[in-house]
Amino acid sequence: MFALAEVRWASAALVLFLAGLVAQWAGGPAWLWWALYLACCAAGGWEPGLAGLRALKDKTLDVDLLMVVAAVAAVALGQVVEGALLIVIFATSGALEALATARTEDSVRGLLDLAPDTATRLGPGDVEEVVAAGELAVGDVVLVRPGERLTADGVVVSGASEVDQATITGEPLPVDRTAGDEVFAGTVNGTGALRVRVMRPAGETVVARIAALVEQATRTKARTQLFIEKVEQRYSIGMVIATIAVFTVPLLWGEDLESALLRAMTFMIVASPCAVVLATMPPLLAAIANAGRHGVLVKSAVVMEQLGTTTQVCFDKTGTLTRGVPRLAEIRVVPGVEMTGDEVLRVAAAAEFPSEHPLGVAIVRAARERGFALPSAEDFAAQPGRGVSAHVEGVHVRVGSPALLGAEDAAAVEEFQGGGLTAVVVLLDGRAVAVLGIGDQIRDESASATDALTRLTGRTPVLLTGDNAAAAGGVAASVGITDVRADLLPEHKIAAVREMQDRGQRVAAVGDGINDAPALAAAHTGIAMGGTGSGMTVQAADVVVVRDDLAALPAAIALSRRARRVVQANLALAGTMIAVLVVWDLVGTLPMPLGVAGHEGSTILVALNGLRLLRRSAWERALQKAPR
Known part of the structure; x- marks a missing residue:
C-alpha cells in the first residue's frame, strides 16, 4: 500500500509538471502554469520533505531534503520549472525503489503458497482427517492422492507414483517414488497414491528454507547501498555548510544583504546535483528500454x-x-528384431496415447511429428513406476521401465543413461524389441x-x-x-x-x-x-x-557496459560544469541567469547523451561487441 501511494504521488507530480509545460509553451497566463508547477512541487515534494524533516530530527541529513530545499530556492528566485523538475525526478526514483521492495516481499510470500494449506492425515485404522499443514508433526503419516501437491517433506511409507520435483531439484522429468524414497513439500504427485511419513515440521521444509534463503540473500544485497548512503550524507552536510558560508562570509566582508543572499541562492542552484542525477539515470533507463524491446x-x-x-x-x-520439455532423442532396436524404429515408435505411441505421463506424451509427440496415423489401443492399463500396457492391432504392447528388459539386452539402456537420457523399453507380446532414449532438448x-x-x-x-x-x-x-x-x-x-x-x-x-x-x-x-x-x-x-x-x-x-561508459562521461561533464559554476560564483560574480543557463544546459546535454542509447543502433552495436 505504501508503494502504491508513492507511485500515485509521483504520477500526480509528473502529470502536473507536463501540464505546466504545455500551458507555458502554449502562451497561457503566467498564474496558470505557475499554479501547475507549484502543485507539482507540493504533490511530489511533501513526502520526501516530511521524511527529510523526520531524518533531521534524528540528526541525519539526506539529499532528498536538500533537493526539496533547492527546489524551493529555485521557485523563490523565479526558476519554477527547475524546481518542479527536481521534485519530479526524486519523487519518481523513490516510487520505483518502494515498488521494487514490495515486489521482493510479495515474491517471498508467494513461494510459501506452493505447499498446500491442508493435508490428509491418517490416524489409527487409516481414519482420514483433514488438518492444517502447520499442525503436522514429525512422524505423522499423510495420504497424497494422484495430482495433489505434497504438504510436507517426508519419506514414502507405501505406494508408488511418479513425482514432479522440478520446483525443488530442477529435474525435467517426474521421478519414480516408492517406499523408502524421500519426497518434498510443494512437489506434485503423479498417477499413484502415496503414504508419506512427515520428517520435518512445516517451517523447516525445503520450500520454506528456499523462501528464507531468498529473503536473507536480498537483505545481504541491500548492504551494497551503504556506500551510497554515506556519500549522500557527506554531500548533504557539505552542501549545507557551503551554502551558509557563501551567505555569511560576504556579509562579514561588508557585502550587502541582498547581494549575499543572491550569491548564496545562486550557489544553491548551481551546486544542486540535478545534472548529476540526469547524468546517471537517462543512459541506464534508455538501455533498459532498448533491452526491453529486444526481450x-x-x-x-x-x-x-x-x-x-x-x-x-x-x-x-x-x-x-x-527447453525443459522431454523429446524422443533416439530409438535403438534390439539386435535380431525384424522391425524398423518407425514401426516400433508407431505401436509404442498408440499404447501411450491414453497416458498423461510426460514420457508417454513425448513418445506420442514424436510419432505425430513423423506423420504416423496411430491405431487404437485396447485394454489400456497404467502401473505407476512401471509403465503402460495395451493391445494394439492384436499385439500386447508394454512401454515402461528398463526393469522390463533382460540383462542380456541392457547395453542400450546403460548407454542411454550414461549419456543423460531416460531409457524406455518397448515389449511386444513379452519380448523386448527396442529401447527409446528420451531427453531434454538443448536450446539452439x-x-x-x-x-x-x-x-x-x-x-x-x-x-x-x-x-x-x-x-x-x-x-x-x-x-x-x-x-x-x-x-x-x-x-x-x-x-x-x-x-x-x-x-x-x-x-x-x-x-x-x-x-x-x-x-x-x-x-x-x-x-x-x-x-x-x-x-x-x-x-x-x-x-x-x-x-x-x-x-x-x-x-x-x-549494452550495460556501454551505458556505464556513458554514465562516466556524463558524470565528468556534469561535475566539471558544476565545479566551474561554483568556483565562478565563489571567486567572481556569477549572474543568476547565466548560472541557471549553465546548470540547465549541462543537464540537457547529459540527458540527450544518455538518450542516445534508445536507438536501435545501440543494440546492434552491443550485438557486435558480444562476440559469437
Missing part, C-alpha cells in the same frame, strides 16, 4: 549498471540451457550464447543443476561448458555462488525454477527465463529474458 527486462537502473560488471555466469540446466542458441559469454567475461560459464551428473555432463559438453556441478539442492547452489563471489567474481546466475531463486537472489545479478520460469523466480530475479532467447544475454551485458 530482456532489466528491473532497475541499479541492475542495468551492475549487469555490465559481470565476470562469471552460472547457468541452470533444465529450462535454461534446455545455448552453445553460441555460452561462447559469446566466455569471450565477453573472459571465463567459461559454470553449470549448476539439481539433475544427475550424467544428464548434466551431456548438456554441458554440447554447449561448451567444462565446470559442471550436479545433484545440487537450492542451498548447494547458493553456496556455489557465494564461493565464486568470495574469489572476487561478480556472478550473474541464470535459471528458471523455484529451486534457482536463492542463487539468483544471492548473485550480483539474478537472471530468470521468462517463458518457462516460475512466477516466484521471475519476481525474485533482477533481469528477465522474456522470450527465452539466451543469445540476448551477451548483448544485454555489452
